[in-house]
Amino acid sequence: MKPEAPRIVIISAPSGAGKTTLVRNLLARLPVLCFSISATTRAPREGETDGRDYYFWSEAQFRAAIAEGAFVEWEEVYPGRYYGTLAEEVARIAAEGRCPIFDVDVRGGLNLKRQYGAQALAIFLAPPSLAALRTRLVQRGKDSAEDIERRLNKAQEEMAYAPQFDQQVVNDVL
Numbered sequence: 731m732k733p734e735a736p737r738i739v740i741i742s743a744p745s746g747a748g749k750t751t752l753v754r755n756l757l758a759r760l761p762v763l764c765f766s767i768s769a770t771t772r773a774p775r776e777g778e779t780d781g782r783d784y785y786f787w788s789e790a791q792f793r794a795a796i797a798e799g800a801f802v803e804w805e806e807v808y809p810g811r812y813y814g815t816l817a818e819e820v821a822r823i824a825a826e827g828r829c830p831i832f833d834v835d836v837r838g839g840l841n842l843k844r845q846y847g848a849q850a851l852a853i854f855l856a857p858p859s860l861a862a863l864r865t866r867l868v869q870r871g872k873d874s875a876e877d878i879e880r881r882l883n884k885a886q887e888e889m890a891y892a893p894q895f896d897q898q899v900v901n902d903v904l
Contacts, residue, residue: 738820738846739763739831740895742839743855744885746867748901752855753833764828766819769795769804771812775872785816803841808880813838836888839895854895858902860886 739756743749757763769785771792780786787795792812796804804814815832823830832842836854843852857863863885867878892898 737829738842738850739829740839740842740850740852741831741833741855742836742852742895743901744836744857744863744888745881746863746870747855747857747885748866749833749855752901753831756831762829763831764823764826766815766823766830766832768819768832768834769801769812769814769816771810802845803838805835805837805841807835807837815842836891840891843895851897852895853897853899854892856889856892856898856900857885858900862902 741749741753741756753765757765767781767783767785769787769792771787771789772784774780774783774786778784778786789810789812792804792814795801795814795816800816800818801814802817802820804812806812813835815834815838820830832839834842839852839854843850857866860882864878864882867873867881873881
């Protein structure tokens with residue numbers, strides 16, 4: 731008999747809406763949760779550590795892992811920029827008897843929800859408005875003006891997926 735899939739929590743949001751801040755807050759308050767570290771081909775941002783925030787891989791490493799079936803879900807979020815959830819991460823957390831929490835983009839969140847069905851709690855974290863999101867992206871100082879515009883355009887598209895999540899939360903106050 732196949733063991734029951736672990737109960738998982740998915741936090742998805744447009745870039746800059748606050749999902750990482752919310753996930754860190756939940757992890758500090760709820761020891762049953764364990765962060766599922768995603769793999770990505772993007773470069774680390776200031777303060778990020780390989781194996782803690784992400785597994786930072788080359789595109790060749792990522793493509794090899796796709797070919798090996800190492801991912802529960804993966805996506806090319808931007809051209810040449812891949813993100814994915816490793817099956818071994820989910821298994822590691824389940825073996826610890828803990829509940830994986832995912833900080834993933836909107837499509838990744840929906841893919842995880844499809845994979846885990848009723849075992850998943852999928853939460854869409856929305857910014858108060860696109861104007862507020864623009865302000866947050868500018869204030870965090872991590873993106874060029876071009877990247878901010880690209881993220882805002884993508885955010886507008888992603889907002890349309892909100893009704894497919896189990897819960898929708900507007901992140902105006904943590």
